[in-house]
Amino acid sequence: xxxxxxxxxxxxxxxxxxxxxxxxxxxxxxxxxxxxxxxxxxxxxxxxxxxxxxxxxxxxxxxxxxxxxxxxxxxxxxxxxxxxxxxxxxxxxxxxxxxxxxxxxxxxxxxxxxxxxxxxxxxxxxxxxxxxxxxxxxxxxxxxxxxxxxxxxxxxxxxxxxxxxxxxxxxxxxxxxxxxxxxxxxxxxxxxxxxxxxxxxxxxxxxxxxxxxxxxxxxxxxxxxxxxxxxxxxxxxxxxxxxxxxxxxxxxxxxxxxxxxxxxxxxxxxxxxxxxxxxxxxxxxx
Numbered sequence: 001x002x003x004x005x006x007x008x009x010x011x012x013x014x015x016x017x018x019x020x021x022x023x024x025x026x027x028x029x030x031x032x033x034x035x036x037x038x039x040x041x042x043x044x045x046x047x048x049x050x051x052x053x054x055x056x057x058x059x060x061x062x063x064x065x066x067x068x069x070x071x072x073x074x075x076x077x078x079x080x081x082x083x084x085x086x087x088x089x090x091x092x093x094x095x096x097x098x099x100x101x102x103x104x105x106x107x108x109x110x111x112x113x114x115x116x117x118x119x120x121x122x123x124x125x126x127x128x129x130x131x132x133x134x135x136x137x138x139x140x141x142x143x144x145x146x147x148x149x150x151x152x153x154x155x156x157x158x159x160x161x162x163x164x165x166x167x168x169x170x171x172x173x174x175x176x177x178x179x180x181x182x183x184x185x186x187x188x189x190x191x192x193x194x195x196x197x198x199x200x201x202x203x204x205x206x207x208x209x210x211x212x213x214x215x216x217x218x219x220x221x222x223x224x225x226x227x228x229x230x231x232x233x234x235x236x237x238x239x240x241x242x243x244x245x246x247x248x249x250x251x252x253x254x255x256x257x258x259x260x261x262x263x264x265x266x267x268x269x270x271x272x273x274x275x276x277x278x279x280x281x282x283x284x285x286x
Contacts, residue, residue, distance in 0.1 A: 004039055004100070004120065009165040010064040012072075015049035018042030020062055024162045024170035026103075026118075028075065034083075035072045036103035036118055036162065037170050047088070047097040054101065055082045064165050077104060111136045113177050121161075121169035126150040129159065132173060137181045138238065139273065145193055151205045152192075156183055181273040182262055185239065189264045189271070228252055228285055233278050240276040243269040252285045259284045 010020040022039030040050065053060050059073040074083045085107055087100040102118075109117045109132065117132060119125050126146040133149055134141035141149075153159030158174040187193040192203050229246035242261065261270040 004037075005167040006039070007167050008065070010062055012040060012046075012050055012060060012062045014046055014053060014060055016043055016046035018046045018050055020064075020165065022164070022166035022168045023062065023070070023072070024118075024164035024168075025070070025072075026116075026162055026172055032075045033071070034074045034103065035101075036074075036106075037164070037168075038072065038099075038101040039166070039168075041091065041096055041098045043095065044090075044097045047099050051086065051088075051099060051101070055084065057083075062165075070165075074103070109135075109175070111175065111177075115175040117173050117175060118162075119159075119171045119173055121171060125171070129153060129173060132175065133180055133184075136175050136177050137184065138177075139181055139184050141184070142194075142196065148187070148193055148202075148205065152183055152187060155205055158183070178260065182260065185271060185273045186262055186264075189267070231281065233276065233281055235275060238273065238275055240272045240274065241267065241269045242271070242276075242281055243267075248285070255285050 004022055006021050008019055008021060009023070012018045012020060018040045019042055020038075020040050022037060023035065024037035026034045026036050028034055035054070038054075040047065050060060054072065054074060057074060057076055059071055062070045062072050064070065077083045083104055084101040085104055087102075089098055090096070091098055105115075105117045109115070111132075119128055126149065127143075130141060130143065130146040130149050150159060153173070156179065158176065158179060160172050160174070162170045162172055164170065184193065187205075188195060190203060190206065192205055194202060228248055229244045231242050231244045234241045234243070241264070242256070248256075256270050259272070260274070261272050264271045
């Protein structure tokens with residue numbers, strides 16, 4: 001079982017002092033920063049006072065070893081119950097309580113079109129990330145992809161470290177279904193994710209894959225913008241491919257991107273990770 005790192009990094013004064021061993025905060029917007037991980041220990045009255053204040057969505061000040069103060073609170077998750085999973089125990093032989101609070105989204109994950117969860121930086125983190133992605137997307141996800149999915153998440157900023165105190169890093173995992181499906185489809189096309197039975201050597205993860213060999217970054221076409229070359233639509237499983245007879249203009253390429261299409265380098269065609277018919281493509285690029 002994973003054990004969070006324990007290093008004294010500050011304290012909280014709430015009906016006495018409690019000693020802070022870990023903290024991670026998620027900046028939601030300019031007016032809200034949620035405390036998603038809190039690890040502290042101290043006398044039972046002080047620990048219970050901290051818990052009660054946060055459970056009521058009040059604000060507490062934690063002071064780090066550097067003397068800097070941090071405001072701790074949680075805006076809630078839209079329900080009447082506490083936003084935390086609570087783990088508390090008495091330290092044997094001492095009159096001290098050890099308390100760990102975790103945002104509920106650590107363990108109660110909702111897989112909709114958009115959501116978030118949190119992961120500790122631990123040896124099993126890539127496997128947990130891959131399992132979340134597997135349950136999120138409508139595409140196959142293989143266990144062998146775990147390390148590369150974590151790297152893709154970092155590059156695409158779908159996996160981001162949170163600010164806080166202590167040696168234990170907590171990551172926010174962005175559960176954006178559309179973006180993960182686009183990333184997976186693109187990386188398979190770019191030969192950056194291994195497909196079963198494909199023995200081609202893998203390429204390193206590109207830092208900005210969306211722009212790799214995208215014709216929109218090439219020199220401007222001399223073709224009139226109002227001219228749209230003829231195209232054909234083909235389907236493979238739930239994917240759709242749009243191949244033009246010539247290079248479409250900038251407005252057409254921008255319209256395809258807005259509709260969720262991406263450029264496939266190997267096949268020299270645009271693709272979407274869903275089934276799209278001819279008439280829908282026509283309505284997109286008109």
